[in-house]
Amino acid sequence: MAGSITVRDVAKAAGVSASTVSRALAANSVVAAETRERIINVARQLGYRPNHAARGLITGRTHNIGLVIPDLENPYFASVTKGVQSRALTEGYSVFIADSDEDARAELELVRKLSKQVDGLILCSARMSDADIASVADDTTMVLINREWGDLTSVVVDDSEIIRQALEHLYALGHRHIAYAGGPSTSWSNRKRWAGIEAVQPKLEGLTISPLGSFAPVFGGGQSAADVAVASGATAVLAYNDLMGLGILARLATRGIDVPGDMSVMGIDDVNVATLVSPGLTTVRSPLTKIGRSAVNALIDLIEPTDRHNSIEDLPVQLVVRQSTSVPRSR
Amino acid sequence: MAGSITVRDVAKAAGVSASTVSRALAANSVVAAETRERIINVARQLGYRPNHAARGLITGRTHNIGLVIPDLENPYFASVTKGVQSRALTEGYSVFIADSDEDARAELELVRKLSKQVDGLILCSARMSDADIASVADDTTMVLINREWGDLTSVVVDDSEIIRQALEHLYALGHRHIAYAGGPSTSWSNRKRWAGIEAVQPKLEGLTISPLGSFAPVFGGGQSAADVAVASGATAVLAYNDLMGLGILARLATRGIDVPGDMSVMGIDDVNVATLVSPGLTTVRSPLTKIGRSAVNALIDLIEPTDRHNSIEDLPVQLVVRQSTSVPRSR
């Protein structure tokens, strides 16, 4: 801040002009090898650090991206964020983070605020309406995670595949009555997952699905769902996500209901905390940090259209069997 | 990006000069009420958004701050980050986030990279050496969390108070032999906590403390520590942090050792996941998001010295008793 060394300082010290310094420090420009070396040395010696903001003013590229997420304390988003940050770094981008606290209005404000200081935006699990997305979409280059809209670039996991693996696992164990503890009805992912259930269920002979309703996609929501699941008479319950699954486990433990003996429990995502509990939560893993990295790749493809396009990475999901599921107890 | 409306566009549309627009949009400047209103309307209509970077170039203030943390997936740092982000937002600042992945060298690089695009930096649980901190300290205004160095502003919890509450809780339950599963020996907080133990132990008549050594401050570290704790013969074990505490719980469960019957277990911090397990982990709560908010307050006091100084907030720690501690089983 205080001791700001500028190109001019370097230029003066090296006995050249400012533009030569600029060129010497830009890798692809034409400068005599000897002068370049001298300039680089002087720059290092003076501790010169380019001012990104000033550079962005003229190049039109800030080398900053923004990430808007609903809740940093949710381990799902923390992992995605980690992936975004890590990939952005290696690509030479810094990342603004904005936590909307699950609030659609706040989200929109954050997007507007950030849009002017970044080259592009990543919206993760956007809570805002389609109309709002539309209104910001042509103003800003952006990539969506866990949501699709128009022809915007999206990074999504295959929800129907997740559901298929989950239900087939339980079905193979012998469960014929499975409860589904849904997430928020407004959630794009929840709708996709429910659609997946409706698609898979007919293919599994004699399988009954009991939708338990919509719950907050967090620990507390799972606690609520647990009682409804028990009342439904199902022998297994699939939760919208792992946090709900953990809530179900906790509530069942409190009620003295044995897992997996009396009830099998599955989550979705495989967030890091799913391994911390016992019994461990059986779940379907999504490549969380890879989702973040893919989103960055996609965004950079949009920002720098000259580069070769990274082929769209696939995002494999994978069943992870732990101790919370087993064959149903015969009665 | 594409449809960039500038002050000049607004000026032209409103029939005034660019500087008048600039003044009209700055709250404290002198402009005729009528013209101001007109300009503001035009600006809104055109969807004008000021370019922060350009403004920062001339004012010297970017209204951006940076946060450097060791690991976003660690719930402790996620909570602190949430606090930082939230407070920064209400103060009109955007925040750059940088995850060093626990690497001191990466951390230094991130600090250097960010320092030019922000008004100030918050370093959380800095892994870098004192010398490195010194080297960046006069280059950048910054605030430290969980670390003290020279006369830099620091936000720290009272580690000795944490230890006091933890040990007195176990002592009151009747434990006279307590094991301490330490964090990394290089960790500033770990040193403070150990110092706290050495200070408190003499005051508790007949209390023996067994230091178990240094472990990675995560789940796996706790798993390792558990076996050593059992071998030590202690009736209770205090972990450096909650993640280690959870690892200890899991390992003891695997070995069939009853908690709290055979062994009481305590963590430190009360990260969100501590409530997700059963038995619940007894711990000493730190106000994590408040730590983040306090750091932002302190940083802004440094950046805007004109404003009234926010009095230094105190950061109360508080024992949270759950099911992982109880009286030692008499033998």
Place this chain on the structure above:
DNA sequence: TTGTATGCGTTATCAT
């Protein structure tokens, strides 16, 4: 009260 001119640090253009 408003307009003109200048500069923030950098890169791009056009000379040389």
Place this chain on the structure above:
DNA sequence: ATGATAACGCATACAA
């Protein structure tokens, strides 16, 4: 290969 100059979008000193 290098230097002079202009321009990015904005805020401010100064003039009117």
